[in-house]
Amino acid sequence: MLLAYIFLIFLVFIIKFVVTKNNFIKNIHLIFFTFINIVSFLLIFRGAAKDINVNFVDNIFIIIIGFTIVIFNLYLLSMMDKLLESRRIEIENKFMKEKIEIEYKYIKKLQYSNENIRILKHDIKNHLICIRNIHNNKEAFDKYLDSVDIEVNKINDIYDTGSIIVDAILDEKKIICDNYNIKLYVKANFTGCDFISAFDLCTIMSNLLDNAIESNLKVKNSDCRNITVKANCEKYMLIIIVENNKSNKIIKSKQSIITDKKNKTIHGLGLKSVKKSISKYNGDLFVEYNDENFKVKIIIPTNI
Structure with a gap:
């Protein structure tokens, strides 16, 4: 005792x-x-x-x-x-080191793009003078416009979502999309979403876009490959929608998305990582899909 x-x-x-x-x-x-x-x-x-x-x-x-x-x-x-x-x-x-490197590279790219815009703006008067002088010569006019168009296209798209980490991620994924003829449409505003850590925001956006790109690569007709990203931080909630074309079959197990891949263990980790991140903020994830489209919708309350 x-x-x-x-x-x-x-x-x-x-x-x-x-x-x-x-x-x-x-x-x-x-x-x-x-x-x-x-x-x-x-x-x-x-x-x-x-x-x-x-x-x-x-x-x-x-x-x-x-x-x-x-x-x-x-x-x-x-x-x-x-x-x-x-x-x-x-x-x-x-992660913080990688985040700083990503942001630094993106800022350098912004500086380069801004410099190109300043140069083009400076030269625009000269271009207008040339256009006026050759507009009667259709062949020379078309050739000159093509050369100007090439210079304009060298200026990369600049994303301004209100979050530099999201801008950097979109910029990185845009390069991949361009390489595989995937059209990327973005209409996003993350202003006021400082309550989400950079780590979680990076996890959410990177995984959603990686999954969307991977799904598009299975679409044989490259003209039908596209990804749409929408996001808006409203008064009470942040809504993120990523929608993409698909051709692969979706397999579900116990209400979880797996894949059509042979290695079912590895695939699906992307969405699991997203769910883990949004669960920290009492967020919800919804999935909708049919034979041709796959859409992920995330709702995170802002008043947590």
């Missing part, structure tokens, strides 16, 4: 230490692990106590060994927690 009281006091001390030092929910596994260790040791001690050949010294030795095992296990668990926390910080730091 005395031993039971000792272990009960020890368990209460551990629980109190964990609750006061850290978040209870976060460390409930630590409390559970401690409880299991103590109960296991009590059962072993009870069995040893019933053995008439076990003397008092042996019982004390069993108690010491039991305490040592429990403390050692707690130490190992604590070390695992520290390693996981260290890994989490490492991942966050890596």
Whole structure:
């Protein structure tokens, strides 16, 4: 009975230490692990106590060994927690570094595009003079307009969604879309969406666009490949819609989208990552599809 009281006091001390030092929910596994260790040791001690050949010294030795095992296990668990926390910080730091690099590249591209616009604006008067002089010569006129059109097309589309991280992602995906003849239509406004972390916003938009691009690549007729991105941060909610053409079949399992791929485990992780990110903000994800189109709609309340 005395031993039971000792272990009960020890368990209460551990629980109190964990609750006061850290978040209870976060460390409930630590409390559970401690409880299991103590109960296991009590059962072993009870069995040893019933053995008439076990003397008092042996019982004390069993108690010491039991305490040592429990403390050692707690130490190992604590070390695992520290390693996981260290890994989490490492991942966050890596993401922040990548985010800064993406934004830096996009800003440099903006500067380059703005410089081209300034040059074109400076030369526009000269172009108008040339057009006036050759407008009667149709062949020369058409050739000159084609050359001007080429110069204008060199100026890349600039996205201005109110979020530089979304702008950078769209710019990166636009290059991929252009390479595979996928038309990308964007009408998005993320102004006022600062409540969503850059990490989660990057996860949401990158995965949705990657899935849309991958789906479009399966459409054999390249003229039918397109992606539409719509987003608006209203008074009470952020709405994001990504719609794309498709030709592949959709497989559902337990209300989850899998894929038509052979490797069903890997595919679908994109939407799972999106769901995980929006769940932090009490958001919802809705999927609609038919034989030719696939649409993802996300609604996230802004007053969280």
